[in-house]
Each structure stands twice: as structure tokens, then as C-alpha cells.
Amino acid sequence: MSQTFEKTPGWLDWYTGPAKPGFKLPAGAVDAHCHVFGPGREFPYAPERKYTPCDASKEQLFALRDHLGFARNVVVQATCHGADNRAMVDACLSSGGRARGVATVRRSITDEELQALHAAGVRGVRFNFVKRLVDFTPKDELLEIASRIKKLGWHVVVYFEAQDLPELWDFFTALPTTVVVDHMGRPDVSKDVDGPEFALFLKFMRDHPNVWSKVSCPERLSVTGPRALDGERVPYRDVIPFARRVVESFPDRVLWGTDWPHPNLKDHMPDDGLLVEIIPHIAPTAELQHKLLVENPMRLYWPEEVGNGA
Ligand SMILES: O=C(O)c1cc(C(=O)O)oc(=O)c1
Numbered sequence: 001m002s003q004t005f006e007k008t009p010g011w012l013d014w015y016t017g018p019a020k021p022g023f024k025l026p027a028g029a030v031d032a033h034c035h036v037f038g039p040g041r042e043f044p045y046a047p048e049r050k051y052t053p054c055d056a057s058k059e060q061l062f063a064l065r066d067h068l069g070f071a072r073n074v075v076v077q078a079t080c081h082g083a084d085n086r087a088m089v090d091a092c093l094s095s096g097g098r099a100r101g102v103a104t105v106r107r108s109i110t111d112e113e114l115q116a117l118h119a120a121g122v123r124g125v126r127f128n129f130v131k132r133l134v135d136f137t138p139k140d141e142l143l144e145i146a147s148r149i150k151k152l153g154w155h156v157v158v159y160f161e162a163q164d165l166p167e168l169w170d171f172f173t174a175l176p177t178t179v180v181v182d183h184m185g186r187p188d189v190s191k192d193v194d195g196p197e198f199a200l201f202l203k204f205m206r207d208h209p210n211v212w213s214k215v216s217c218p219e220r221l222s223v224t225g226p227r228a229l230d231g232e233r234v235p236y237r238d239v240i241p242f243a244r245r246v247v248e249s250f251p252d253r254v255l256w257g258t259d260w261p262h263p264n265l266k267d268h269m270p271d272d273g274l275l276v277e278i279i280p281h282i283a284p285t286a287e288l289q290h291k292l293l294v295e296n297p298m299r300l301y302w303p304e305e306v307g308n309g310a
Helices: 058-068 086-093 111-120 139-150 162-174 196-207 237-249 272-277 286-301
Strands: 030-034 072-076 099-103 122-128 155-159 179-181 211-214
Touching: 030 058, 030 286, 058 072, 058 086, 058 272, 072 086, 072 286, 086 099, 086 111, 086 122, 099 111, 111 122, 111 139, 122 139, 139 162, 162 196, 196 211, 196 237, 237 286
Parallel strands: 030 072, 072 099, 099 122, 122 155, 155 179, 179 211
Antiparallel strands: none
16 A cells, blocks of 8 residues: 555543443434444454554444433444455344444445345445545436335435535435535535535425434534533533534434544544533434434334334
């Protein structure tokens, strides 16, 4: 391999573990956005990757799940594994039915391979448009994949930067499935929550009832950072108005996830326990919390358990 990679700091080696959250998650809560990395000797990272993470295993993920009080995980294929879904699939298969997956696939995938992913627990594919993470995939290829996975009842997860939404609008609105936006479409939270950029994102959701959003990743979006103010335990305060607006406007189409193990964060390592403490600030009532953490992810990932699925 000609390229050299900078390793994300080896925080998993020294990290003492997250705080026990003061906010008690509702029974059956789903961490709907998290990853597994490797271990690299078992599940090698993709040659085309843009970063090399520290290994972050399924065992560590499940321990975090139990520590925080989640019941289930949605394991999202990380770009450092490219379209080799083995680590994610292995985590799903090892979870005793408590993890579902979102895969990355190429046009060349066969119907049999898609069926095998479904049997392992995959319920969606991820299309990534963040240029620092992936190379460009032609949109006709993505549309072809979307129409194939629609037949399996899957959805499409999209990851993009806020400034790219206008250019991607027509493509997103042509997708024939439920479309789940990662991390609120990465708004610039130094801008006004009532400003034109976030208004466009809200319009995108309002005008398209098939569009959902993860109100995740305050640790990536925050400008003010992890330091809590005024002796409170709430970090990343500047992201809260944005996430709360999405939750209150579209309570039936939002998901929450830790984003563990937080790839590409170089300045600090978030405390997942404190991330959980943000939840009642973005979903202030028990009803909103239940939708965000239980009803919505169950409808999307375990529909057969809520009575409207296969
Ligand atoms: O912003 C990121 O760096 C990032 C990367 C990945 C990935 O590499 O898949 O996933 C995420 O959810 C966020």
C-alpha cells in the first residue's frame, strides 16, 4: 500500500470507561448508530480506507451497551471497512438478535449475498457523500442499489455535509425507500438554528415524509466542545437547539445513537455516559424519549416485533 495512514490516537488502550449516565434510558432503548472496527487481524481494514482506526470490538460494544443501559444496537458499516461487511455482520450474528446492521454494498453484489446480509440482520445500506471519508460513487449505481434493497424492505442511510444538501437534493428525493440522514446532515451549529441552512434541512424533512434523521454526534458538530457549563453535566450545549428542533418537529422519524467508538475525533474522546445525559435536553418528555429510543428504531429495525413487519 503506497499511502500512509495516521492512526486515531489509541484511546481505547487507556480509556477508563464512560460515566454511568444520570439519565435512565427507557426499557428497550436502541443505540441506533455505532460501529465495530476490526479487530484488524481478523477483519482487515479496506485498502481504499481514508483512515485507520484503533480496533473496537463487538465485545467492547456490547459491554458499552450494557453499561449505558441500552437493550440493542444498530451497527453501521464504517468507511474504514469499505464494502467488506464481515466485522459488522459478525457483530450482528453474535448479538443474540440484539443487533441489526447497515451495510455498504457495491453494484456487483449478488441477490444471494443480499439475502445472506438480510439473514444476518442487515436492514439498510449506507451511501456516504463526506469527501474526507470516501471516493465518489456514481449516482446511477446508488439508485440501482436502492431499488434492489427496497425489495428486501431495507432503507438507505445517507451521510453528507450541510453545504452539499442543495446539490444532493434531487438524488435524495428520487430514492424509493425510507431515507435516514446521519447526524442531522452535519449542520454548522455556529449558525442560527432559525437560519437558512438549517431551514433547508427542516424543509427537506417536512416535504418528504420518508426522510428520517439521527439526532446524533453532538461531539462532532459542537464548536463549544465537551466542557459542561455552570456545573451541569451537559456537554456540547450548542448542538442541543438543533437536535431538539428536529425531535420536536418530527418525533416519529428520529433516531439516537452513541456513534461509538467516535472515529476521526482527534481533539478529545467523548464520554458516552455524558452523551446519554444530553438525551432529555433534546427530547424533553418521556413520550418523546420513548419514540426516539424505542418506538422509532424498533419500527425501522425490528418491525416484526412491533406487529407491522414481516
Ligand atoms: O464523521 C466521521 O468521521 C464519521 C465516519 C464514519 C465512518 O467512517 O463510517 O462514520 C460516522 O458516522 C462518522
